[in-house]
Amino acid sequence: MLSVAHDPLTDEQREIRDLVRTLARERVAPRAAEIDKKAEFPWDMVELFREHDLLGLPFEKQYGGTGTGALMVLVAIEELSKVCATTGLIMAVQELGSLGIKLAGTDEQKERFLPRLASGEWLAAYALTEPGSGSDSAAMRTEARLDGDAYVLNGGKRFITNAGVAGLYVVFAKTDPEAGHSGISAFVVEADTPGFEVGRIEPKMGIKGSTTGEIFFNDMRVPAENLLGEEGEGFKIAMRILDRSRPGIGAQGLGLAQGAT
Known part of the structure; x- marks a missing residue:
């Protein structure tokens, strides 16, 4: 009897994963080799993230984010890293660079800085x-x-x-x-x-x-x-x-390994 793989994601989470997977396949993958060859920061990928609110994944709704939790950040990093290490890293570092404010910031600091990160105005x-x-x-x-x-x-x-x-x-x-x-x-x-x-x-x-x-x-x-x-x-x-960012490194590695097979 064949076993069916269990998908732990909710319907909403699957929609986000499928969106990122489609964008990775159709928009990111065709650019990956050129990005690496030219060694230029891919602002067009950042704009793609902005268009689809992907840079909001690490943030709560009250700060302009999606409020979908840490798991979906990891899923997005994994899907992007399957096709382009640079683009996956952009997502991972948006999480890394904002964690100090999320973990130790005052309410005023969060309100002042996080919306500009969630919108993609700032990396x-x-x-x-x-x-x-x-x-x-x-x-x-x-x-x-x-x-x-x-x-x-x-x-x-x-x-x-x-x-x-x-x-x-x-x-x-x-x-x-x-x-x-x-x-x-x-x-x-x-x-x-x-x-x-x-x-x-x-x-x-x-x-x-x-x-x-x-x-x-x-x-x-x-x-x-x-x-x-x-x-x-x-x-x-x-x-x-650093402790909170470790899973993101794992998601990058997982995506890279899958992309290499």
């Missing part, structure tokens, strides 16, 4: 890694000094996905350089902030359409109201973000 980025600080976050050298109603950031980050294309970055910096992990704080930084600069974009062996690069902060004034959580909570926020 997001997560800025933790530095040239001398990868897995050892306590070694980071970027500093943030409170000056009146703003923090002044100086330093830089490296290997940042969406560098140069994101409109919003969640940035980690030391507010107390002597306190190790406990001296790290998290900030929301808009890309048009004076003192924010994009540096070298790395050439890569694969996923070439996705930008990976350096960003720098030169006496960059970030409003104090853009601090996520409290001073010194940045390391905990960073680790919570």
Whole structure:
């Protein structure tokens, strides 16, 4: 007797999956080779996402999202990654870059930033890694000094996905350089902030359409109201973000493996 595979998705979830699957097959797949060959960020894929509200998948309805839950973000990442690693990564990093606000942001911060991410007006980025600080976050050298109603950031980050294309970055910096992990704080930084600069974009062996690069902060004034959580909570926020983003990496791998067969 043949067994029938169980589909755990609801009717609404299947509709979303089928939409993403169709778009991936008909619109994304024909562009995949060219995206990788030219190593250019595919803004046309972002526009495709905007047209079909796909960048709203990681967000609740009250912030302009679909409110369909984390599972559907993973399903979308998987379906897109089957045909184009770069395009799948765009969806994954929109989730990664917004998690700091969703996990640690105030209601005011969520209302101010999340709708612009859910609509696709902004892409997001997560800025933790530095040239001398990868897995050892306590070694980071970027500093943030409170000056009146703003923090002044100086330093830089490296290997940042969406560098140069994101409109919003969640940035980690030391507010107390002597306190190790406990001296790290998290900030929301808009890309048009004076003192924010994009540096070298790395050439890569694969996923070439996705930008990976350096960003720098030169006496960059970030409003104090853009601090996520409290001073010194940045390391905990960073680790919570990474924990929550792991399933997205799995979804990418699953999609890539299926696309390779």
